Amino acid sequence: MPYLRSLAVLAAPVGMALVAWxxxxxxxxxxxxxxxxxxxxEQFECVPFKMTGGGRIDYPPGGPEKNPPASHQYETFxxxxxxxxxxxxxxxxxxxxxxxxWVDHRPEMEINGxxxxxxxxxITYAQFATDTDCLDGAAQWGGTAVVKNTGEAVEFDxxxxxxxxxxxGSDGFGIRVYNSTFEYEVLCxxxxxxxxxxxxxxxxxxxxxxx
Numbered sequence: 322m323p324y325l326r327s328l329a330v331l332a333a334p335v336g337m338a339l340v341a342w343x344x345x346x347x348x349x350x351x352x353x354x355x356x357x358x359x360x361x362x363e364q365f366e367c368v369p370f371k372m373t374g375g376g377r378i379d380y381p382p383g384g385p386e387k388n389p390p391a392s393h394q395y396e397t398f399x400x401x402x403x404x405x406x407x408x409x410x411x412x413x414x415x416x417x418x419x420x421x422x423w424v425d426h427r428p429e430m431e432i433n434g435x436x437x438x439x440x441x442x443x444i445t446y447a448q449f450a451t452d453t454d455c456l457d458g459a460a461q462w463g464g465t466a467v468v469k470n471t472g473e474a475v476e477f478d479x480x481x482x483x484x485x486x487x488x489x490g491s492d493g494f495g496i497r498v499y500n501s502t503f504e505y506e507v508l509c510x511x512x513x514x515x516x517x518x519x520x521x522x523x524x525x526x527x528x529x530x531x532x
Contacts, residue, residue, distance in 0.1 A: 361515040362461050362480055365448035367414035369406035369531040372447075372460050372481050375399035376494060376524025383509035383519035385490040395522070396507055398423045398494065400479065402462045403531075404447035411446070416462060419444035421479065423496060425507070432470035437505075439498055441466045441477070453515040455482040455493070458528025466498065475500045481526060484514040488525025493518025 379388045379395045388394040402419030409415030421441040430437045447462035463478035475498050482493035495518040497506040508517035 361453045362450045362459070362517070364450065364452040365414065365461065366451055367406055367408050368404065368449045370404045370447075370449055370458065370460065371401065371529040371531055372458070372462070372483070372526060373401040373529065374488065374492075374525045374527045376488065376492070376521040376526065378494060378507060378519045379522045380507045380509070380519050383507070385520045385522065387522045393426045393428055395427075396423065396425045397523075398496075400481070400494075402444055402447045402460065402479075402481075404449065404460070404462070409446060413446040414448035416444040416447035416464070419447065419462065419464075421466065421477065421496075423498075432468070435470055438469040439466050439475070439477070440469055442474075453482060454484070455514050455528075456485040457483040458530070459483065459515065460528070468498075473500070480508070480518050482515055482518045483526045483528035486525075488521050488527075489523060490520060492521045492524075492526040494521060494526060495519055 375398055377395055377397050379386065381394065400421045403417040405415045405417045407415050423439040425437040441464055443464045444462065445464040447460060450459040450461055453459040460481045461478065462481065466475050466477045467473065468475060477496060477498045480495040484491040484493065493514060495508040497504065497508065507519060509519040510516060
């Protein structure tokens with residue numbers, strides 16, 4: 322996996338996690354570490370819902386302010402998911418459908434001269450989070466994806482927060498993308514409203530109950 326390995330080297334100075342599972346060293350700006358319980362998003366219910374919208378995150382640092390335009394230090398995404406409200410065969414709450422497109426615009430994260438681009442191939446779970454500070458609704462969901470730059474197959478998890486209106490400066494989004502050896506993530510260490518999401522600097526996340 323030469324492309325992922327090279328990304329890990331490039332990412333280290335800016336606090337991006339794309340590291341071997343066996344490595345213990347992690348940037349303090351990216352929390353929590355793999356296998357450690359989150360301060361939020363620990364308790365879930367299988368209920369039907371939708372989460373829609375898109376957005377922009379300026380990570381690092383992942384707070385509510387935009388980085389200077391010339392820096393290209395930001396990520397953009399479009400994402401939606403529909404939860405079935407039923408327990409799936411893997412014991413998690415099943416998703417009916419959804420999609421994710423994620424682009425990391427930072428020059429140091431480019432692969433083959435293009436921004437890192439991740440597209441979902443299947444959404445496998447979607448669960449309503451009951452223990453967050455998100456005012457209108459929060460969810461964790463994920464599935465399988467492909468790194469469009471290389472064709473590499475990966476899995477991903479999303480942390481998704483609708484914290485009222487407007488979405489900018491309020492809503493949150495975080496992502497972890499991984500395979501059996503390496504990990505890439507954009508997560509933040511407790512910005513408002515609820516870790517590990519990073520605050521949106523553009524766009525909106527909209528939680529829709531579908532009871």
